[in-house]
Amino acid sequence: MKKHIFFVTIIVEITQHIQCLSETRGIEVVDLTSPTTWKDMSKYYGAVENHWKVCVNCGAPQLGTAFHMEHFGSQLGSMQPAVVPTEYLLSRLLIVDLTTLTEINPAVVLTLDVALQWSALKHDPVEPTLLFFRFGWKEEDNRKINTKTCSCKVPGLSFELAEWIAANLSRVIGVATDTPTFESEQTREFSSRTVARVLGRSGIYMIENVHYRKKMPEQGCMAITMPLKLLNAGYAPTRLTAFCPTTRTDLSVVLGLMKIVPQEAAPNSRLYDVNLDEILN
Numbered sequence: 001m002k003k004h005i006f007f008v009t010i011i012v013e014i015t016q017h018i019q020c021l022s023e024t025r026g027i028e029v030v031d032l033t034s035p036t037t038w039k040d041m042s043k044y045y046g047a048v049e050n051h052w053k054v055c056v057n058c059g060a061p062q063l064g065t066a067f068h069m070e071h072f073g074s075q076l077g078s079m080q081p082a083v084v085p086t087e088y089l090l091s092r093l094l095i096v097d098l099t100t101l102t103e104i105n106p107a108v109v110l111t112l113d114v115a116l117q118w119s120a121l122k123h124d125p126v127e128p129t130l131l132f133f134r135f136g137w138k139e140e141d142n143r144k145i146n147t148k149t150c151s152c153k154v155p156g157l158s159f160e161l162a163e164w165i166a167a168n169l170s171r172v173i174g175v176a177t178d179t180p181t182f183e184s185e186q187t188r189e190f191s192s193r194t195v196a197r198v199l200g201r202s203g204i205y206m207i208e209n210v211h212y213r214k215k216m217p218e219q220g221c222m223a224i225t226m227p228l229k230l231l232n233a234g235y236a237p238t239r240l241t242a243f244c245p246t247t248r249t250d251l252s253v254v255l256g257l258m259k260i261v262p263q264e265a266a267p268n269s270r271l272y273d274v275n276l277d278e279i280l281n
């Protein structure tokens with residue numbers, strides 16, 4: 001009989017000291033996922049399987065929050081969501097709020113010069129980090145995408161910024177966006193000079209169609225990413241969950257595992273027994 005139970009405990013880090021809270025008060029769990037429907041998913045995978053031409057330049061808004069490393073129409077290569085090690089899926093979450101730029105230009109290309117004004121993009125973070133680019137994209141903006149003609153007006157990253165992230169931000173393990181694609185006007189029409197290629201080749205994963213529901217602190221949240229372990233698929237729906245401090249903005253949430261001795265013995269009553277025969281019949 002095991003003496004110990006593993007518990008997931010949420011710890012709040014205050015400056016240098018780690019204070020363990022025995023409850024999760026002060027930490028908010030935010031689901032950043034847009035749903036994927038079975039119908040859209042089967043349509044998409046069916047098209048890929050049949051080698052039909054799929055427009056990949058503008059992303060796939062109808063597929064919901066999804067995860068990929070290569071240009072998402074490709075099935076080739078080994079950089080598939082299923083091979084990403086689990087420890088890369090738990091990270092710090094830094095939010096880069098670009099809504100002031102998209103208010104002026106809804107299809108803005110985020111250049112390296114402008115991006116370096118955000119400290120999250122200028123300095124290599126100290127821990128494994130997911131960078132979330134918040135362009136302020138809304139569900140109704142998906143109408144700006146015509147997948148038949150492959151034309152769209154979507155804000156995105158410049159090629160130089162993608163190169164900078166890949167080369168100089170060594171602890172950035174993933175990037176996320178509320179838009180359907182990271183490709184911008186500058187990279188969308190290319191096959192090799194794309195954001196996906198530069199980031200994917202450096203082992204940085206991309207999450208698109210993130211649903212930003214409510215105001216969250218730009219620093220201090222943690223993210224858990226759980227892409228479907230679909231084999232032989234370069235693009236997989238994913239769940240993205242953030243754990244954010246609710247009270248003070250200088251608090252950071254960390255997740256830790258603790259070994260504890262249970263205080264109370266499990267109730268010794270027949271009430272808690274499950275009768276499998278009853279359930280199955």
Ligand SMILES: *[C@@H]1O[C@H](CO)[C@@H](O)[C@H](O)[C@H]1NC(C)=O
Binds near residue numbers: 160163164165167168
């Ligand atoms: C990485 O940073 C160095 C030093 O700031 C810079 O010279 C170099 O161009 C950067 N690399 C890329 C690919 O942007």
